[in-house]
Amino acid sequence: MNYVRRGTGKPLLLIHGIGSSHRSWDRIIDGLAAERDVIAVDLPGFGDTPPLTGEVSIGTLSDAITDFLAENNLIGVDAVGSSMGARLVLELARRGGILGAVVSLDPGGFWQGWEIPFFYHSVRLSAQLVKQLQPVLPTLTNNPVSRTLLFAQFSARPWKIPAQVALNELRTFIPTPTFSELLTNLAYGEKQQGAPAGSIQLPLVIGWGRQDLVCLPSQSKLALRLFPDAHLHWFSHSGHFPQLDVPEEATQLILDVTDGTYQPQTDQSHEQDTQPKTTQSDSILIGVSAAIVLGVGLFLAFRPVEQR
Template sequence: MSATVSFQVPAPHGPGEVTVSYARVGRGEPLVLLHGIGHHRQAWDPVVDILATEREVIAVDLPGFGASPGLPEGLAYDLPTTNAVLGALFEALDLDRPHVAGNSLGGLLALELGREKRVRSVTALSPAGFWSPAERRYAFTVLLGMRGIARRLPPPVVTGLSRTAAGRTALTSTIYARPARRSPAAVVAETRALATATGFTAALRAGASVRFTDAVPGLPVTVAWGARDRLLVPRQGVRAKRLIPHARLVRLPGCGHVPMNDDPALVARVILDGSR
């Protein structure tokens, strides 16, 4: 069930209160799920029930996305601040070094949490930060285009498009290899989430100078990449493997940038194997 939690995070002009929306289900070792920029925690819905058979699953709306309010004034959307926010969230939810899986921006955050030893294991699905300058510019241009379309389309038009496979393809084929499989309600909800994400611009701006260059020693790391990822191309996974030599690099056949909906069984298995 959906819930919210509020906690204090240090800021330059005094502590700021952050509120995060999340859903918690299942039993077992805790597993935190982090979505990508402009998305929301429901991106994980196709795999949550499978994961919950072996893990206590906590799917999070990052601050400024989904149902979570934006960060208070004085807190930036950069990696150090977001890591501090997630660390404080773990404490507020009584999570002692949980496993973490993330997609896109969430994958980068998961790796950063691993580098700081805040988690037990990391599974990163098409993580950001392994791009060349040209690949980053391309990805940001696509994301800005998607955001612009989502904000300009009237809700009745989005609803109408979502009712057909062709319409769902038009709205979501950039992130899904099999967009027709996405339910109409999910397409409407994630289009609205992209349009209304208060943290989108600041998070994208903060990512302009980000490249992940560190190893993540001392804990299991899995990097998985959709073979049909059209946003962060699969060769970036090879770079990730070079930078994190002990990581398990997994190819996800038939999957796009957000693979959870394209092949839920495969993605869930990769996450569960990575968190053993």
């Protein structure tokens, strides 16, 4: 498994989401490495790590991570995951004896009903669009308007993402065989099992962006029901990727949780309002941007083959 390692101190594992790589952490890795020995991996089938042979699922990826930790004498390492990676660290925490403190950022796998096809088709279409746009991505990511259109579903303020960070993220967001199999598994495959109250003794914090349009904030209720030992941390000005939208806040949360100084927020209970909190202007911009992305994506995905 390919990885980058920076810094000194207590080890900290970073696990990216679907269609990404270790570059997903570019905005926060230096801040973390100032105080931690950071290991950012490329999951099998992403970045520079070859794909798994056989089934690709949350279960087999969790096994692969466990093997990697054992081979590198990292069992018990503190860990942070994003999106699919956030679900992976929850699964590893549930298994017990593999990880230390855990921070799970906007985890997938807690959608229900109409949210399942919404997740599947919107992400699949976005990946198809990005694949078609690969030749012109440098130009598109360098412009704040087109960058906003491309990241409308994933970021609360996509125009603020640095151009190079956006380009690195989109270079790997394409429907490879591993990507496609995992996307289907995430949406329609194995359900995330929980951990009974009292079974997770080490710190566990689930961070969620209030403006997440991939894993909707209301899904945090099910996450807390399945993981009652977890604390819920709200990112008030973030979409699906806090490490992109609010890098300083995400960095501080990770450092606080992993050094034992984290103080839970007061509005984390199961009964609190978990709907996205956006301004009217943000909602209009994101809605219009998403509609344009979907329209362009449909055109690119379904136009006649001879025109491609």
